[in-house]
Amino acid sequence: MADGALTPEQILDTAEDVLRRFGLQKTTVVDVARALGVSHGSIYRHFPSKTALREAVASRWLARVSEPLGEIAAETGPALPRLRRWLEQLIRIKRGKVLDDPELFAVYHALADEADAVVQEHVGKLVDQISRMLSDGMVTGEVRFSDPRAMAWAVLRTTMVFHHPAHVGHWSLPEADVDRAFDDIFDLITRGLTPTEA
Amino acid sequence: MADGALTPEQILDTAEDVLRRFGLQKTTVVDVARALGVSHGSIYRHFPSKTALREAVASRWLARVSEPLGEIAAETGPALPRLRRWLEQLIRIKRGKVLDDPELFAVYHALADEADAVVQEHVGKLVDQISRMLSDGMVTGEVRFSDPRAMAWAVLRTTMVFHHPAHVGHWSLPEADVDRAFDDIFDLITRGLTPTEA
CATH class of the missing domain: 1.10.357.10 (Tetracycline Repressor, domain 2)
Structure with a gap:
C-alpha cells in the first residue's frame, strides 16, 4: 500500500482486526504495519506511540x-x-x-x-x-x-x-x-x- | 499437633493464613497441612478435596x-x-x-x-x-x-x-x-x- 494513501481510519480498522486475532498482549505496532503492508514509521506518523x-x-x-x-x-x-x-x-x-x-x-x-x-x-x-x-x-x-x-x-x-x-x-x-x-x-x-x- | 484435636475451624483459619501468604494459585492442601504440622490426610478427613x-x-x-x-x-x-x-x-x-x-x-x-x-x-x-x-x-x-x-x-x-x-x-x-x-x-x-x- 502507498503510505500517502494511509488514513487513520484504515489504521484503526486494521488494528482492530489484528487485536481480534492476536489479543491485546501480543499485538504490536509492527503487526499492524505488516497487516497493512507499510513500515511501522507510517503508523507512528498518525499515532506517535503504541499507547496512542x-x-x-x-x-x-x-x-x-x-x-x-x-x-x-x-x-x-x-x-x-x-x-x-x-x-x-x-x-x-x-x-x-x-x-x-x-x-x-x-x-x-x-x-x-x-x-x-x-x-x-x-x-x-x-x-x-x-x-x-x-x-x-x-x-x-x-x-x-x-x-x-x-x-x-x-x-x-x-x-x-x-x-x-x-x-x-x-x-x-x-x-x-x-x-x-x-x-x-x-x-x-x-x-x-x-x-x-x- | 495431635490430629485428634484438629477442628474444621482450625483448618479454615490456617487455610486463610496460607492463602494470604501464597495466593490462590500456589496454595495446596499440603501447604495447609504443613502449616498445621499434620499430614494432608488429616485435612482430607474434614474436607474431601482441595475444592471442598x-x-x-x-x-x-x-x-x-x-x-x-x-x-x-x-x-x-x-x-x-x-x-x-x-x-x-x-x-x-x-x-x-x-x-x-x-x-x-x-x-x-x-x-x-x-x-x-x-x-x-x-x-x-x-x-x-x-x-x-x-x-x-x-x-x-x-x-x-x-x-x-x-x-x-x-x-x-x-x-x-x-x-x-x-x-x-x-x-x-x-x-x-x-x-x-x-x-x-x-x-x-x-x-x-x-x-x-x-
Whole structure:
C-alpha cells in the first residue's frame, strides 16, 4: 500500500482486526504495519506511540456506543420514555457487542482497563446525555427538581449490572430474565425520579 | 499437633493464613497441612478435596458478611431506615475488608469466581434478608405492594457499585464521594419503593 494513501481510519480498522486475532498482549505496532503492508514509521506518523494507537482504538469503539445514544438524548418529547429508550439502546449495543464478537469484546474490556482517561471521557459523555434528558424532564415537570448531574450519575450507577463489562456474565442470561430485571429497576428509578405529587 | 484435636475451624483459619501468604494459585492442601504440622490426610478427613476446602473457606468468609446483616434484617421497627442501615453495613463490611487486608480480599475475589454455587447461595441469603425488610414495610404501608423478592433483587442490583467486588476501584474514592453517591442512589430507590400517595 502507498503510505500517502494511509488514513487513520484504515489504521484503526486494521488494528482492530489484528487485536481480534492476536489479543491485546501480543499485538504490536509492527503487526499492524505488516497487516497493512507499510513500515511501522507510517503508523507512528498518525499515532506517535503504541499507547496512542491503543487509546485511539478504544476511543473509536466507545464512540460507537455513545454516538447513537447521543441522538436519542437529543430528541424532543417526554423525558422518561426517552431515558428508557436510551438505556435499552445502551444495553442492546453492549449485549450485541459481547454476543456477536466475544473475542473483540474481551480485548476491549482489557484495553479499557489501560485507557482509563479514555473511559472516563466516555462515561462523562454518557452522564452529560442523561443529564440533558433529566433537565428536559424538570422543565416539563416529569422529573422532580434536583441536581440533574448527580441524578444522572445515580441512573448510570443503578443500571450498571446491565452495561458495565464486569457484569458481562449477567448479559448472557435468557433475554426474558434480563428484560424482567431491567423492568423492575427501571420502574424503581423512574418512580424515584418522578415528583411525589404526580 | 495431635490430629485428634484438629477442628474444621482450625483448618479454615490456617487455610486463610496460607492463602494470604501464597495466593490462590500456589496454595495446596499440603501447604495447609504443613502449616498445621499434620499430614494432608488429616485435612482430607474434614474436607474431601482441595475444592471442598476452598469452598468452605469462601463460605465462611461470606458468612462473616451475611450474618451481621441478618441481625439487622431481623430487627423490628420501620423498614426503610432498617434497609438503609443494612446497606450501609454491607458497604462498611466490604470496604473494611478490602482496605484492611487487600491481599486476602484479592484471594477471595478470585475464589468467588471458582466457587460459584457458594456465591449464589450467599446472594440468595442477602435477597432473602432484603425481601424480609420489604415485606415488613408492605405490612406497615411504608413500601408499596409489589413482589418483594423481585424488588429485593432490584435493590441489590441498583447498589452493586458499592458492594460487588468488580467495582472495588470505586470503594477507594474519598469517603465523602462514596457517601454522596450512596445518598443519591438510596434517595432514588427509597422514593421508588414508597407508595405514590405517601
